[in-house]
Amino acid sequence: MNWFLKGTLTATLLTMGGVGAMAAPGVTEDKIVLGAVDPLTGPPSLLGKAHSLALKVWQADVNARGGINGRKVEIVFEDDGYVPARALQALKKMVEVDDIFGLIGTSGSSQLAAMMPLIDEIGIPALNNMAVNSHHFNPPLETLFVVGPTYCQEIAAGMTYLVEELGLKDEKYAIAFQDDEFGDDVRCGYLKGIEKYGLDNVLELEFKRGQKDFSAEMLKARAAGVTVLVSGGVVAEHSTLLKEAAKNRMDITFLGAHSAHLTPVQALAGSAGDGYYAADYVPALTSLEVSGVARFMDLANKYLSESEVDSLNRYALAGYAGALIFEHAMTECGEDLTRACVIENLENLDGFETDGLLGPVTYGEGVRHAPTAIMVLQSNAEDKTFSIVSERMEVE
Amino acid sequence: MRTGVIQESYSELISLFRNPTQTYWTVALVIASLAAPLLLTNHVTSLVNGMMIAAVGVIGLNLLTGTTGLISFGQAGFLAVGGYTAAILSADYGMPLWLCLPAGGLMAAAFGLVVGIPSLRLKGLYLAITTLAFTIIITHIILSAEGITHGSSGISTPKPAIFGLELATDKSFYYLILAILTLAVLGSANIKRSRIGRAFLAIREQDIAARVMGVPVARYKLYAFVVSSFYVGVAGALMAYHIRFVNVDGFSLVISIEAVSMIIVGGLGSTAGAVIGVVFVLGLAEILNYVFGSMGGTLGSVSAMELKGFIYGLTIVLFLRFEPEGLMGIYREYKNRWVNWPFRY
Numbered sequence: 076m077n078w079f080l081k082g083t084l085t086a087t088l089l090t091m092g093g094v095g096a097m098a099a100p101g102v103t104e105d106k107i108v109l110g111a112v113d114p115l116t117g118p119p120s121l122l123g124k125a126h127s128l129a130l131k132v133w134q135a136d137v138n139a140r141g142g143i144n145g146r147k148v149e150i151v152f153e154d155d156g157y158v159p160a161r162a163l164q165a166l167k168k169m170v171e172v173d174d175i176f177g178l179i180g181t182s183g184s185s186q187l188a189a190m191m192p193l194i195d196e197i198g199i200p201a202l203n204n205m206a207v208n209s210h211h212f213n214p215p216l217e218t219l220f221v222v223g224p225t226y227c228q229e230i231a232a233g234m235t236y237l238v239e240e241l242g243l244k245d246e247k248y249a250i251a252f253q254d255d256e257f258g259d260d261v262r263c264g265y266l267k268g269i270e271k272y273g274l275d276n277v278l279e280l281e282f283k284r285g286q287k288d289f290s291a292e293m294l295k296a297r298a299a300g301v302t303v304l305v306s307g308g309v310v311a312e313h314s315t316l317l318k319e320a321a322k323n324r325m326d327i328t329f330l331g332a333h334s335a336h337l338t339p340v341q342a343l344a345g346s347a348g349d350g351y352y353a354a355d356y357v358p359a360l361t362s363l364e365v366s367g368v369a370r371f372m373d374l375a376n377k378y379l380s381e382s383e384v385d386s387l388n389r390y391a392l393a394g395y396a397g398a399l400i401f402e403h404a405m406t407e408c409g410e411d412l413t414r415a416c417v418i419e420n421l422e423n424l425d426g427f428e429t430d431g432l433l434g435p436v437t438y439g440e441g442v443r444h445a446p447t448a449i450m451v452l453q454s455n456a457e458d459k460t461f462s463i464v465s466e467r468m469e470v471e
Numbered sequence: 472m473r474t475g476v477i478q479e480s481y482s483e484l485i486s487l488f489r490n491p492t493q494t495y496w497t498v499a500l501v502i503a504s505l506a507a508p509l510l511l512t513n514h515v516t517s518l519v520n521g522m523m524i525a526a527v528g529v530i531g532l533n534l535l536t537g538t539t540g541l542i543s544f545g546q547a548g549f550l551a552v553g554g555y556t557a558a559i560l561s562a563d564y565g566m567p568l569w570l571c572l573p574a575g576g577l578m579a580a581a582f583g584l585v586v587g588i589p590s591l592r593l594k595g596l597y598l599a600i601t602t603l604a605f606t607i608i609i610t611h612i613i614l615s616a617e618g619i620t621h622g623s624s625g626i627s628t629p630k631p632a633i634f635g636l637e638l639a640t641d642k643s644f645y646y647l648i649l650a651i652l653t654l655a656v657l658g659s660a661n662i663k664r665s666r667i668g669r670a671f672l673a674i675r676e677q678d679i680a681a682r683v684m685g686v687p688v689a690r691y692k693l694y695a696f697v698v699s700s701f702y703v704g705v706a707g708a709l710m711a712y713h714i715r716f717v718n719v720d721g722f723s724l725v726i727s728i729e730a731v732s733m734i735i736v737g738g739l740g741s742t743a744g745a746v747i748g749v750v751f752v753l754g755l756a757e758i759l760n761y762v763f764g765s766m767g768g769t770l771g772s773v774s775a776m777e778l779k780g781f782i783y784g785l786t787i788v789l790f791l792r793f794e795p796e797g798l799m800g801i802y803r804e805y806k807n808r809w810v811n812w813p814f815r816y
Contacts, residue, residue, distance in 0.1 A: 116780050154760070159625075159721045160714050164517060167641075171514040185625055189716040192627065210624060255614055255623030284614065284623075 099413045101176030107146045107405065107412065110169035111180025112162050112190070113205075115154035119183065121310070121339060122390045126180060126205055127152050128383050129391035132371065133398040135378040143405045144412070151175060155182050159189035166190045170197060177201065177417060179401050180394070184208040184256075194219055200404075200417045204397030205390060207444075208256070215443035218414070220421050222397055222436055223356050224446040224470050226332045227263035230305060232449035232468045233330045233354030234268025237303060240451075240465060243328060247300050249278035251292055251316055252307030261307035261332055267471075277301060286312070293319035296327075306331040313351075314343030321347035330354065336389050336452055341459050349456030352464070356447045357392040357432055359461035367430030371395050396432035403427065434467050446470040487660065504649055508642040517641040518757060523648045524709045526749045527655045529733045530742055531702020534659055536731065537740035538668065539695040540675030542595065544727040545586060545602035548609035549579040549700045551722035553707025555613060558626040558717045568633050572651070572708045579704020580697045582609075587696030591689050606727060610719050625718030628711050638712075648709060655702060659742045662698065671695055675740075732787050738799030747798045752787070759783055 101108040111130055113123035130150055138147045151173045153165035162182050169175045170193070178194065178201035181187040187203055188210055194201050195216045203211055203221045212221045224232075237243045250265045252258035258281070269276045277299045280292045293316065296304065304320070304327050306313050313335045320327045329351035334340075336353035344351075363369045371392065375384050404420035405412060424445070426435040434448025448467035455462060478484040488494045508516050528550060535541050553575035560566040560574055586605045590598055613620045620626070630639040631647070638644040662668045670691045673681035682688045711717045729752065737748020759782060794801060807816070 116777055120777075157720070158723075159716055159718055160521070160710070163714050163716075164521065167517050168514045171512055183720075185716075185718040185720045188625055188627070188718065189714055189721075192715045257623070259622075283611070 099176055100170075101174050102146070102412050105142075105146055106149055107143060108149045108151060108173060108175050109401075110151050110153070110166070110173065110175035110178045112153050112155050112165045112169075112178070112182045112186065113180045114157035114182055114186075115152070117156050119157040121337070121388070122205065123154070123157075123182070124386050125388045125391040126394040128375075128379060128386060129371070129394035130180060130398055132374045132378050132391075133395055133402070136374050137402060143402060144409055146412070150179070152180070155186055157183055157186065159185045162186035163189045163193065166193055170199065175199070176412075176414065177401065177405075179204075179398055181205060184211070187211055191216060191219065198414060200401075200414050200421065202397050202401050202421075204393045204400075208260075212444035215441060218418050219443060220400075220438060221444045222400065222433065222447060223393065224449055226257065226260035226307075227267070228446055228470045229332045229354040229356070229449055230261050230264025230330070231267040231271075231471060232264075233332075233352065233451055234265065234272070234274075234305070235468060236352070236354070236451040236465050237328065237330060238268070238272045238274070241328070243303055244272060244274065246275070246302040246328070247277045248274045248303045248305070249276070249280065249296050249299065249301040250305040250307060251280040251282060251289070251296075251312075252305075253284050253309065253312070254281050255284050257309065258307040261305065264332075265305045265307075282308075282312070287315065289315050289319045292316075293323055293325070296320075297323050297325055301325070301327065303328045303330070306335060309334055310337060310340055311343060313340045314348065317344040317347040317351060328352070333357075333389060335454075336461060338388060338459050341454055341456055344456070346456055348454055351454045353452050353454070353461065354449055355389060355452055356434065356449050357389050357396065358450065358463055359452055360387060360389070360392065361460045362463055365431040365463075367396070367432035368392065370430060371432070392432055396429045399429050399432070400424070400427060400436060434469070485664070505646075508645045513641050516645055518753075520641055520645055520648050520713055522749055522753050523645075523652045524706050524713055525730075525733070525753060526746045527648075527652055527709065528703040528706030529730055529737075529745045529749050530655050530659050531699040531706070532730050533734045533737075533740065533742060533745040534662060534671070534702070535695050535699035537734050537738075537745070538663060538675060539671040539692065540678075541590075541692065541695060542599045542731070543602040543696075543699070544599050544724070544731065545605040546703050546730040547722045547724055547726040548602075548606035549582060549703035550707035550710065550726060551606075551609050551613060551717075551719070552579045552582050552700075553704030554711040554717045554722070555620055555626070555707075556704070557708035557711045558628045559619060561628050561711075562626050568631050568638075568712065571712075572705055575708030575711070576701040576705040579707065580701040583696040583700025584693060586700075587693045590696070591692055603724065603727070606722075606724055610722065613719050623719060625716055625720075626711075628715050628717065630715070631712040644713065648713075651705065651709065655705075656742055656746070659702075663742070667691065667694060732791075735795075736787065736790050736797050738797030741797070741799045744797050744799035751798060755786060756783060 111127060113127045114120055115123045134148050134150050151169055153169060155162035155165050178199055181201060181203040184206040198218050201219045207221055207223045207225050209225060250262055252262045278296055278301055306316050313331050317329060331353050333355035336355045341348045358365045358368050375387060404417045407420045408416040422438050424436050424438050426437055428435060436445045436447060438445055448469050450463055450467050451465040452461040453464045532546055535543050556578040557571040557575040560571045590601050593601055614622055630637060631644055632638060638647055670686045673686050674688055674691060678688050733748035733752045734745050736751055738744025
């Protein structure tokens with residue numbers, strides 16, 4: 076082989092190698108690999124299953140539309156069982172073995188907190204649309220974007236609805252909250268409402284995480300003449316409080332955060348669960364008047380089995396909306412898809428719309444939290460649905 | 472063909488290795504352990520790190536439950552004490568790793584003493600429930616003492632570094648964990664071969680007879696709790712640096728149950744069995760993850776994930792039912808068959 080040929084071959088190989096080296100992880104000519112860590116087993120799988128199914132729906136839809144700039148999307152799912160150590164291990168595996176480009180499923184609050192150092196170290200674009208906590212964005216990580224209000228913001232908005240729309244200004248207010256950060260966050264929103272409207276705060280009931288019996292708490296509430304109760308429980312606690320209130324024949328207006336916006340809460344509460352309010356930033360699955368929900372449900376019925384559709388809940392809508400945000404950021408990069416480009420596009424989002432699934436999404440330089448507008452939904456126990464009863468309220 | 476293991480002097484009797492074959496295999500294991508990070512990927516090294524950390528804790532549990540016969544479901548609590556101690560000292564007070572690790576162990580050992588004293592008169596189910604209650608109490612203390620433990624927010628730990636050498640990667644951290652595991656194994660082996668270890672065994676076999684023979688049962692039960700808790704506390708401290716985040720969600724009761732299943736699957740009372748049990752139980756979970764993930768389709772569907780947990784639990788139960796002496800029992804049986812072949816014994 077002569078020198079000219081050798082030189083040409085060497086130059087070609089070096090160029091190819093160089094191109095290969097510059098391509099973003101998880102991106103090939105025809106594929107983009109994304110990762111999602113979700114609790115797919117155990118009691119928290121109520122959240123994780125719905126979230127992962129929504130991502131599967133989005134994946135099927137975006138690929139049916141031709142992918143993102145011609146590249147098909149592949150999502151790798153890992154189950155962390157809601158354990159922080161497993162969440163971190165799952166992320167390590169996805170980064171090293173699956174070579175993911177970005178992360179669109181970040182499990183729960185503690186689980187994401189465990190993954191944050193690695194997300195920051197690797198610089199992988201990540202979107203949290205499942206469990207919002209101030210530690211996730213305060214201080215902000217360059218590559219971690221959080222969408223959705225905190226529980227404090229949700230309950231504060233819910234309190235605004237109770238007073239301004241329902242006229243419940245002269246009622247006796249109380250809160251039952253869990254003795255952890257979640258409960259503190261809910262209480263924060265409650266106290267903001269109390270202070271803003273000068274409401275009568277007659278009782279604050281702190282309960283232990285995992286508590287199942289609230290008979291003592293509700294007896295105290297009845298003795299105090301409580302007429303509005305804000306619930307700082309996770310899921311089952313809402314139902315138990317509602318049933319205890321019904322058992323004590325208490326006529327109570329009940330408000331919970333988005334964790335109360337779940338069919339299992341209604342099912343557990345039975346008839347006692349009729350009429351309670353939940354503050355949330357996504358609509359109900361049955362709110363087909365919202366174009367984003369109608370579109371999602373059409374796709375879900377197309378790509379999922381009947382039992383999978385039954386597993387969907389508000390976490391599916393949050394997940395789907397998050398995927399749309401990430402899709403937009405990737406699409407805007409065109410052919411030259413890199414992590415830096417996606418991060419820049421996410422940062423530049425200003426009033427991004429998701430067909431009514433979320434309020435307008437805005438980030439900015441150094442701003443990694445988009446606390447989208449909140450609405451209040453009311454439970455219909457008879458048909459186990461939720462109805463939107465308020466306009467979207469901007470977060471204060 | 473070797474006809475038997477014969478010790479002809481006292482030094483041979485107390486030596487760690489009974490024959491040259493054991494020495495050669497041990498040397499091979501050491502070389503393989505040292506070379507492993509060079510050959511394994513970061514992800515697998517991270518898994519191995521997790522296994523080694525679990526092994527440190529399970530060796531401690533083995534001393535308490537396997538050797539002394541005191542059943543304990545308090546491992547999650549001691550793990551939390553060790554983890555939070557290391558996290559608080561490193562994150563809030565800037566103390567170095569080489570202080571935080573033993574501090575985690577010592578704090579857990581102190582709690583072991585607190586748990587051990589009221590447990591002296593308890594056995595079996597009652598002791599199990601008492602130790603289980605300890606884990607619940609620790610969880611509530613962590614959530615309540617927000618000023619110290621940061622409550623439910625959890626604590627992010629700094630990158631591990633020892634004497635100026637940063638151990639931020641899994642491969643570099645591997646060697647520190649390996650060193651601690653080696654010390655844990657040697658420590659356990661020496662305890663079991665000492666007067667203390669013989670007292671533990673006597674208590675396990677029949678504590679009343681042990682007392683009659685002059686073994687101060689109460690004192691040695693406390694030793695067992697303290698030593699075991701120290702091991703688990705060190706494991707908790709290592710875990711805090713490995714995950715770089717501690718939170719009550721990571722110290723559930725399931726960890727205690729898994730730890731007990733590891734020593735039973737490995738072989739009660741055996742240090743090697745404790746390590747093998749860890750590898751088997753944690754490895755099984757990873758293998759199932761891999762198989763279900765690779766299959767895709769129906770097996771990879773979300774609903775099938777629960778099947779994975781079912782298979783995992785069923786495997787442990789079948790193992791306990793049909794191989795009560797654990798993996799070490801299987802190893803001994805096949806080793807004897809090999810050594811004695813073609814004879815049966």
